[in-house]
Amino acid sequence: MNRGLSILVALFATTTLFAQAPYPSRVDLRFDHWYDYTEMTQALHDLVQEYPELLTIESIGQSVGGRELWLITLNSPASGNDREKTAMFIDGNIHGNEIQAAETVLYSIWYLCKSYGVIDRITELIDERSFYFLPIANPDGREVWFHEPATPHFLRGGIRPVDNDHDGVSDEDGPDDLDGDGHITSMWIQDELGRYEIDEDDPRFFTRVDADDPPGGWSRLGEEGFDNDDDGRVNEDGIGGYDPNRNWPADWQPEWIQYGATDYPFSLPETRAIGEFLLDHPNVAACQSYHNAGGMILQGPSASYMSYPRADMNVHTAIANKGGEMLPFYEPMVAYKDLYTVHGGEDGFTYETLGIVSFTNELWTDKRMYGNGEDPSRDERTQFRDLLQFEDVFVPYHEVIHPTYGKIMVGGTKKYSSRVTPPWMLEEGCHRNFAFTMYHADEMPLLEWGALDVKNIGKNLWKVTIEVANDKLIPSRTGMASKHHIGSPDVLFCTTSDNNAVATSGTVRSIQQTAKLDAIDSENPARILVNKGIGSKSSTLFQFIIDGSGDVSLTYKAEKGGTISRVIELKEQFEPKTIEHKRAIPNPAL
Structure with a gap:
């Protein structure tokens, strides 16, 4: 697995x-x-x-x-x-x-x-x-x-003052808890032309009447509040904004x-x-x-x-x-x-x-209410609140005297009634x-050394081909980072000794003898910049041509993929790597 x-x-x-x-x-x-x-x-x-x-x-x-x-x-x-x-x-x-x-x-x-x-x-x-x-x-x-009267949707932002109504004063006309119960609910007023009526089956709700039906006798005034700044509007400049x-x-x-x-x-x-x-x-x-x-x-x-x-x-x-x-x-x-x-x-x-x-x-998601993947109807939602939440999310409608509107009804659902x-x-x-x-x-990048192939191509001249692999979905450098040069590119270093030196380096597509080296254009071939990183569930083959003998040390550094290192002896050798995903060098044993 x-x-x-x-x-x-x-x-x-x-x-x-x-x-x-x-x-x-x-x-x-x-x-x-x-x-x-x-x-x-x-x-x-x-x-x-x-x-x-x-x-x-x-x-x-x-x-x-x-x-x-x-x-x-x-x-x-x-x-x-x-x-x-x-x-x-x-x-x-x-x-x-x-x-x-x-x-x-x-x-x-x-x-x-x-x-x-x-x-x-x-x-x-x-x-x-x-x-x-x-x-x-x-x-x-x-x-x-948590600690002030609120609704399911308020307060979304923060408390830095903002003059939302552009009257030169900030945060002076937000919702008001008219009945002091700790909740901001809805205000309703009797209105002979109002398009809502009290639901005859469940008086906790107002129902909009059909367009062809007579008026329902009630209108919604909005959330609880006063016109605190005498501009003819209610709740237009609350906390933040x-x-x-x-x-x-x-x-x-x-x-x-x-x-x-x-x-x-x-x-x-x-x-x-x-x-x-x-x-x-x-x-x-x-x-x-x-x-x-x-x-x-x-x-x-x-x-x-x-x-x-x-x-x-x-x-x-x-x-x-x-x-x-x-x-x-x-x-x-x-x-x-x-x-x-x-x-x-x-x-x-x-x-x-x-x-x-x-x-x-x-x-x-409300689809979790009944666990059936469907958005509940109003009746199903009400049943959920009644039978499973024991009506704890409702404030019964009751009369309040408003300084502007006179006698109104206040009530409805609490801040815990939805979204939470x-x-x-x-x-x-x-x-x-x-x-x-x-x-x-x-699935964040996790880099590993893959296959290794070291061949002698002349007296004291070695071709070292090494695979760097990433078996994870996320590459060591995203395409966005590569395209816009965000952060630092990946780097592969070959650290040499007094007994050897890197003549040239780059990438290859395979380990076949005929594979062409895509050499880097650099005065320092011991350092390969890898702008695209190691891709999603893939690998890259790097190659160094080294003159000399002894050991070299390879280090691959990725800003978002960590650092891996290994020492390689300059001698004829081939190490296949057991793999889970497609790599540049397949394992011949698989």
């Missing part, structure tokens, strides 16, 4: 119950519970304290509100420094209301730690790779959602094109901190961002005029399609084609600017998304 398939089987086959019971953790965390910022901070520090052999924690910056952006590094130092390994960056909750994203990241840290030394494939994965986790990319928005996931320097567009983009890319301290961290960690080869609703595995491009190299698209599609098998009712999607256009998005930045294979997962995974369904969603992310991590 190949390694990518083995980790898929090991994690995908693990049920929610099985995830916890056999492998105890040193830290008791619950995944039927939402952690606010303070609780999440404590949970992260508890994990670091109990797993010091794997975890470190640091703040990579502060939010607009002064909250720390806590980042966890997960690495086994016994197998190398985290910066010397191929790494994955995983974040969540860049939108404040998308809370289960943070729990999914927390679950990932927790599960990896308790499985290290217990589950062989996870142990091997941690030994080979390093991971960077940022559970809460928008702590201010999360805190508003921007989108942190439109603030990245990749196809960024100004506000009149992309709502929420703010003044310029990285103008928000949260996005700047993440961007600077990634720029400082060029070993990151994979990124995963967790959002909260839709059941999607999103990849770029995010705009129709953007073009991605075909080879990179094939890699993204292969990983996303596997995710579609692991995550019931999720759909792999190309953002602009299957959803909508996004300018200045995070995964656009990580892939288009840094050459990192990146995905955004939208975690909850029901707590008792949370852990399975965390585990399946974690398993998909580990599959993605396991």
Whole structure:
């Protein structure tokens, strides 16, 4: 069984119950519970304290509100420094209301730690790779959602003041909790021309009357709120008013094109901190961002005029399609084609600017309600909320006196009613998304030496042909990085001694004697730049013509694929390599 398939089987086959019971953790965390910022901070520090052999924690910056952006590094130092390994960056909750994203990241840290030394494939994965986790990319928005009256959709952004209504004052007219129950619900008023009526079968709902029917007698006024600034409008200038996931320097567009983009890319301290961290960690080869609703595995491009190299698209599609098998009712999607256009998005930045294979997962889908892959009808949704959630997501309609409208009705669904995974369904969603992310991590480039052929072609003149192979889906250098010269190209070094020297070098297509050397044009033939890297599940043959005797040392360095080295004795020899995928030199024994 190949390694990518083995980790898929090991994690995908693990049920929610099985995830916890056999492998105890040193830290008791619950995944039927939402952690606010303070609780999440404590949970992260508890994990670091109990797993010091794997975890470190640091703040990579502060939010607009002064909250720390806590980042966890997960690495086994016994197998190398985290910066010397191929790494994955995983974040969540860049939108404040998308809370289960943070729990999914927390679950990932927790599960990896308790499985290290217990589950062989996870142990091997941690030994080979390093991971960077940022559970809460928008702590201010999360805190508003938890501790202030909110809706399923608010607060999406952060708390930096924005003058949304352009009256010279910021954030002065947001939603108001009219009845003080801690929820922002809907306001309804009796209106003889209103097109809604109270549902006679279920008075918790208003139903729109048909166009040919008489008026229903009710109109919706919007969400709870007053006209706090006396401009004739309600709730038009609440907290914030921007989108942190439109603030990245990749196809960024100004506000009149992309709502929420703010003044310029990285103008928000949260996005700047993440961007600077990634720029400082060029070993990151994979990124995963967790959002909260839709059941999607999103990849770029995010705009129709953007073009991605075909080879990179094939890699993204292969990983996303596997995710579609692991995550019931999720759909792999190309953002602009299957959803909508996004300018200045995070995964656009990580892939288009840094050459990192990146995905955004939208975690909850209503298709999970009945497990049948179908979007529930209104009646089915109501039954789910009644019988499985015990009506906990409703505020019954009741009268309130409004200073402008007089007697109105207030009520409806709470902030937990949609978008957020029901707590008792949370852990399975965390585990399946974690398993998909580990599959993605396991497909990061992993370079190996392949076949070796050393031939004497004259007195003290040697032809050394060496294969560098990558059995993983993700190349050591993406096509985007190669095309736009992002980061550093791969390099193969041949270190000689006083007894030998490299005369020329390059690549060849085969080891046949007639194979032509595609020599590099360089004053230093002992150093071969490999701009395209080692491709997806493939290999490259390199050749050095060496004059002399003794040993030479070969070192292949890839910014996102790690470093491998070996010493070669200048003598007649041939070493085939057992392979799993097509390589430049096939093994004649297969």
